[in-house]
Amino acid sequence: MKKLAVFASGTGTNFDAIQKSILEGRLKAEIVCVVVDHLEAPVIAKAKAHHIEVFAFEPKKYNSKSAYESEIVSLLEDKKVDLVVLAGYMRLCGEVLLEAYEGRIINIHPSLLPSFKGKDAIQQAIRYGVKVMGVTIHYVDSGMDSGKIIAQRSFDVEEGMSEDEIENKVHAIEHILYSETIQKLLEEMV
Numbered sequence: 001m002k003k004l005a006v007f008a009s010g011t012g013t014n015f016d017a018i019q020k021s022i023l024e025g026r027l028k029a030e031i032v033c034v035v036v037d038h039l040e041a042p043v044i045a046k047a048k049a050h051h052i053e054v055f056a057f058e059p060k061k062y063n064s065k066s067a068y069e070s071e072i073v074s075l076l077e078d079k080k081v082d083l084v085v086l087a088g089y090m091r092l093c094g095e096v097l098l099e100a101y102e103g104r105i106i107n108i109h110p111s112l113l114p115s116f117k118g119k120d121a122i123q124q125a126i127r128y129g130v131k132v133m134g135v136t137i138h139y140v141d142s143g144m145d146s147g148k149i150i151a152q153r154s155f156d157v158e159e160g161m162s163e164d165e166i167e168n169k170v171h172a173i174e175h176i177l178y179s180e181t182i183q184k185l186l187e188e189m190v
């Protein structure tokens with residue numbers, strides 16, 4: 001069974017969707033740890049409810065990004081993690097993590113990259129008035145939402161759709177596409 005680490009900073013609906021796919025047998029993998037950079041993040045309780053180990057840390061308590069990433073890399077190596085899955089992890093990966101896992105770290109972003117990188121991507125797209133929106137899954141490099149694209153899924157923005165309806169649509173796509181893509185990547189891994 002391939003081993004995943006999920007990194008998150010907030011709500012954790014993508015974590016939940018991935019765990020549900022595992023429990024339902026659509027994703028043949030195991031989440032062996034959840035890494036969180038906020039001690040109060042709701043994703044922590046979600047992970048604990050499934051008895052998954054959580055590494056929650058406060059970046060400010062470390063002297064550098066390398067210092068906390070070194071701890072994280074030791075944990076990932078300890079747990080023999082095959083794939084690092086960023087799911088709402090609001091931090092750029094630094095050189096320690098990238099040197100250890102580059103090519104094995106993926107991220108999900110709520111826009112059709114390369115459009116609308118960074119924070120509030122859905123609101124950026126709504127403000128711009130685009131008629132096609134979607135979700136991207138990509139490999140992670142040192143840039144912001146800039147790594148090689150693995151998968152994208154789009155939808156048409158219908159006349160009169162509210163912001164809430166658009167957001168719900170984006171998240172519904174995320175919750176399906178992430179597990180499907182992870183499953184494909186794991187099948188391609190030797």
Ligand code: GRF
Nearest residue numbers: 011012013014088108109110
């Ligand atoms: C998702 O929209 C994801 O695309 C973005 O951050 C959000 C995380 O949501 N990177 P959640 O914490 O999984 O609910």
